[in-house]
Amino acid sequence: MKTNEETLTIPQEAFDWYDEYAHGDIDRRTFLTRIASLSIAGLSAGVIGSALIPNYAKAEQVSFNNPAIKATYEAFPSAQGHGTGGGYFVVPTTPADDKPMPAVLVVHENRGLNPYIKDVARRLSMQGFIAFAPDALFPLGGYPGNDDEGRAMQRSLDRDKIEQDFIAAVQWLNAHKMTTDKLGVVGFCFGGYISNLLAATLPSKIDAAVPFYGTPASSELQGKVKGPLLLHFGENDKRVNATWPEYEKVLKANNAQYTAHVYSKAQHGFHNDSTSRYSPKDAELAWQRTVDFFNTHLQ
Numbered sequence: 460m461k462t463n464e465e466t467l468t469i470p471q472e473a474f475d476w477y478d479e480y481a482h483g484d485i486d487r488r489t490f491l492t493r494i495a496s497l498s499i500a501g502l503s504a505g506v507i508g509s510a511l512i513p514n515y516a517k518a519e520q521v522s523f524n525n526p527a528i529k530a531t532y533e534a535f536p537s538a539q540g541h542g543t544g545g546g547y548f549v550v551p552t553t554p555a556d557d558k559p560m561p562a563v564l565v566v567h568e569n570r571g572l573n574p575y576i577k578d579v580a581r582r583l584s585m586q587g588f589i590a591f592a593p594d595a596l597f598p599l600g601g602y603p604g605n606d607d608e609g610r611a612m613q614r615s616l617d618r619d620k621i622e623q624d625f626i627a628a629v630q631w632l633n634a635h636k637m638t639t640d641k642l643g644v645v646g647f648c649f650g651g652y653i654s655n656l657l658a659a660t661l662p663s664k665i666d667a668a669v670p671f672y673g674t675p676a677s678s679e680l681q682g683k684v685k686g687p688l689l690l691h692f693g694e695n696d697k698r699v700n701a702t703w704p705e706y707e708k709v710l711k712a713n714n715a716q717y718t719a720h721v722y723s724k725a726q727h728g729f730h731n732d733s734t735s736r737y738s739p740k741d742a743e744l745a746w747q748r749t750v751d752f753f754n755t756h757l758q
């Protein structure tokens with residue numbers, strides 16, 4: 460895994476091009492062709508491309524075999540979405556007196572339930588929360604094992620139905636016999652958008668929302684957001700950051716409870732420890748703030 464200092468040798472153009480590639484604005488060939496056009500001493504196009512494209516073998520922080528947690532795959536009804544949704548359900552194995560526990564919905568990026576997001580769910584369970592990470596690709600058989608195909612699959616699905624699946628996941632998780640009436644959501648990139656969307660559409664259900672570098676819900680929904688929200692942004696993430704000033708104006712007009720942090724020189728995706736966009740110091744700080752936030756509002 461490259462450290463934050465090592466990623467500084469990669470020029471910002473490469474990070475920006477990867478962001479375009481990751482969000483489907485350019486294809487893999489175009490991304491690699493652009494990388495090859497860079498002339499950087501000691502860094503080949505292959506080295507740069509490999510550093511930016513996720514390597515999920517490096518991302519695991521909590522083993523799926525950890526005895527402190529139990530993970531299963533669960534399905535839930537989604538009448539307004541794709542009929543049935545499914546995801547990764549992780550619970551601590553030693554709840555106090557078998558009492559219900561607060562829950563957190565974990566929302567993936569724009570390519571399905573990859574190993575990094577599963578690991579995030581396990582990390583939350585290690586903190587004493589029930590974590591549920593739905594897979595938007597469930598109607599198509601689930602995350603296919605690689606991000607390029609996952610992105611294409613997610614783009615092929617009806618966006619409104621995907622959103623309804625996540626709304627249904629909130630309802631299912633909130634009503635689950637193992638959970639309390641306290642429910643949070645954390646999401647990354649597309650998942651950050653979904654976190655903002657859920658805070659707007661289900662303000663009475665969502666007790667704490669944490670969007671990591673996510674765009675806001677549509678303008679007609681933003682006025683319903685009351686918070687509390689904890690928002691994380693990378694300073695170099697121009698695409699997402701451009702949406703924040705207007706969103707913040709709406710939150711202020713709503714008298715919404717929110718806190719926003721911008722991490723100096725951090726990239727979009729800085730929390731994802733499977734690529735060189737990962738910034739360990741910023742990711743650890745943002746995560747500790749997230750856990751503290753959930754402890755404050757959900758426990």
